[in-house]
Amino acid sequence: MLTSLLTAEGVRLSVREAGPAHGPAVVLVHGWAQSGEAWSHQLADPAFHAHAVDLRGHGESEVPDTGYRDSATWADDLRTVLDHTGPAVLVGWSYGGLVIADYLRAHGTSEVDGLVLVGAITEIGRDRPGGRSGRVMREALPAALSEDPAVAVPALHRFCVEQAPGLPGDAVQRLLGTALRVPSRVRGELFRRDVGSAEVLEAVDKPTLVVHGTADEVVDPAAGEYAAATIPGAELRWYEGIGHTPFLERPERFAADLAAFVAEVGR
Structure with a gap:
């Protein structure tokens, strides 16, 4: 099911929903130049009520x-x-982790399970x-931020191939197609920020699981180690030999890990 939500400033956001309506709510936040479609395995047959948002400027959401x-x-x-879902487990991949930190900075953890x-x-x-x-x-x-397709397309192609070298070709093509739908201006704007989050992470008082591939060459594993070390009580779980997309490269394992976590902490 595709749901359309309107922000306070009037921007339309698209959210893919799946799973039992009265199950624990899980909000899935995708990464840079992707969309909620990246969570296809989590939307296929979830044990929880999954909500995969398309961030502004991405996927089916407004630009x-x-x-x-x-x-x-x-x-x-x-x-x-979260006003739509009620209290939820927040799952952030790649840039989605930064969006979650932005949320926690402004609104705290009262609606976060x-x-x-x-x-x-x-x-x-x-x-x-x-x-x-x-x-x-x-x-x-x-190069991946360029308006010139002759520059941007090869760079985005290499990025999608190399972020998770073990992915099948059709999965890589879906990632590439999604990235190309995001306007070059938006792809660039997301990098024009300077934001520290140490105090935000130190204030987290909810259960936290950090999942990171040891072979991730998009976000260095050291970033995962930092989050796990800074958030009180966080658990760090390594996926050996896995790149930047654990939920696509090891979908069964990730599904089991996520379902167990949600069953433990979700309402």
Whole structure:
């Protein structure tokens, strides 16, 4: 089911919903230049009520002119989703972890049952330990942000192939197609931020699971270690030999890990 939500500033967000209506709510937040479709395995037959949002400027959501550099805007976008779902487990992949940190900075944890950070950043900017990038990300920029398709398309293709080398070809093509739908301006705006989150992470008082592939070359595993070390009581779970998409590269294991976590902490 595809649901349309309107933020306080009037931006339309698209949310894919699946699973039992009265099950624990789980909000899935995708990464840079992707969409809620990335969570296809989690939407297929979830034991919980899954809500996979398309962030502003991505997927089926509206593409406003502004807001991409503003933590408060990202926080309020996610607040709109939680106003719809009620208290939920928040799952953030890659840039989605930063959006969750934006939300926590503005609104705290009262509507949060737990956090799952998957190959995630929680900060962004030069020398921010929670935003440390890997080789694949560094090599993709700035070409992947270009308005010139002759420059951007090869860079995005390499990025999608190399972020998870074991993925089948059709999965890589879906990731590439989704990335190409995101306007180059939006792809660039998401990087024009400088945000630290140490105090935000230190204040988290809900159960937290950090999942990171040891072979992730988009978000350096050190970023996962930082989040796990900074959030009180967080558990760090390594996926050996896995790249940037544990939920696509090891879907059965990730589904089991997520379902167990939600069963333990969800309402």
